[in-house]
Amino acid sequence: MNFYAITNSKPLKLRKSDKIRVRYRCVVGCPFVCLISEDKKGPGFKIKTLKTEHNCEDVFENPRAKTKTLAEYFRSKVQNNPKLEAYANEIRESNPDSDVVINLSKDAMAEGKRRFLRMYICFNAMKLGFKQGLRPFIGLDGTFLKGHCKGQLLVDVAQDCQNHFYPLAWVVVDKENTLTWTWFLELLKHSLNLKDGTSITFMSDMQNGLLEAVRIVLPLSNHRFCVRHIDANWSKRIRISGEMKKYLWWSAWSTYEEDFKDQLKNLGELSVDIVKELLRYPPQNWCRSYFDTLCIKLDGGQQFYRVLQLLDLRSKRQAYPEDA
Numbered sequence: 001m002n003f004y005a006i007t008n009s010k011p012l013k014l015r016k017s018d019k020i021r022v023r024y025r026c027v028v029g030c031p032f033v034c035l036i037s038e039d040k041k042g043p044g045f046k047i048k049t050l051k052t053e054h055n056c057e058d059v060f061e062n063p064r065a066k067t068k069t070l071a072e073y074f075r076s077k078v079q080n081n082p083k084l085e086a087y088a089n090e091i092r093e094s095n096p097d098s099d100v101v102i103n104l105s106k107d108a109m110a111e112g113k114r115r116f117l118r119m120y121i122c123f124n125a126m127k128l129g130f131k132q133g134l135r136p137f138i139g140l141d142g143t144f145l146k147g148h149c150k151g152q153l154l155v156d157v158a159q160d161c162q163n164h165f166y167p168l169a170w171v172v173v174d175k176e177n178t179l180t181w182t183w184f185l186e187l188l189k190h191s192l193n194l195k196d197g198t199s200i201t202f203m204s205d206m207q208n209g210l211l212e213a214v215r216i217v218l219p220l221s222n223h224r225f226c227v228r229h230i231d232a233n234w235s236k237r238i239r240i241s242g243e244m245k246k247y248l249w250w251s252a253w254s255t256y257e258e259d260f261k262d263q264l265k266n267l268g269e270l271s272v273d274i275v276k277e278l279l280r281y282p283p284q285n286w287c288r289s290y291f292d293t294l295c296i297k298l299d300g301g302q303q304f305y306r307v308l309q310l311l312d313l314r315s316k317r318q319a320y321p322e323d324a
């Protein structure tokens, strides 16, 4: 009914609503009526009365046009037939100084066609917030898009003062590799004025071209492994016990090298192989004792991971345990 009210510009009102029926009417004097009530012949509800005739004027302020309804209404339209140029222009007009970049495929252009290749979005409000007071910490990750158009979503996320996630910028690309990450980071560098990356710490799973891309675009930045990614992936061969996970986290949190080595020794008593597996991830990139003072916060990964979980794009990967 909300969709009907919005598309027809009619301010429908709910005149009756109880457990067995709802009745919608339009403005006073308009013959429109819609009664939906329990179907006595079986389970469920049926439209019992429907008069679609109106004699009222269209309205431009419609109480049925709530945020949730509008989002639902436009979501499928935009997902299935994205009018990207129009969307980009709308962002530029309604959010001045935001960065929106759309790349078209050069191969397709050579054939005289226009085919979408990549899109980058960074809202000005997010830029300003980051520049004016957020810690110089940026999480990077990618995930698959499952909708009509497929491709991959790459995101940059910071943390606000309450350690809640703070989206900075995102791109839609065909796939995650050095080329697409480099393209993304070049744009991000420009949006956030990151220069050569001095004093910025990135955190990621360091996979699929990401390591190389960060090194090329922001050579003086720090780059850390997300320990939650290690926790989820460090050994496909050996069954990881709760105790092993505990030593992994204590290793990561060690503030001096001797402590780190002690934790590894404890872990080695459970399994020598598991230590070898773990050390395939260079400790310089995930253990606190090797970090400079700019980067001591590791548990940003949890919030960062939640962004993706919230977007419900992550069902393939196992969620991290809350207590890890």
Ligand SMILES: [Zn+2]
Residues within 6 Å of the ligand: 010, 026, 027, 030, 031, 032, 053, 054, 055, 056
């Ligand atoms: Zn009406």
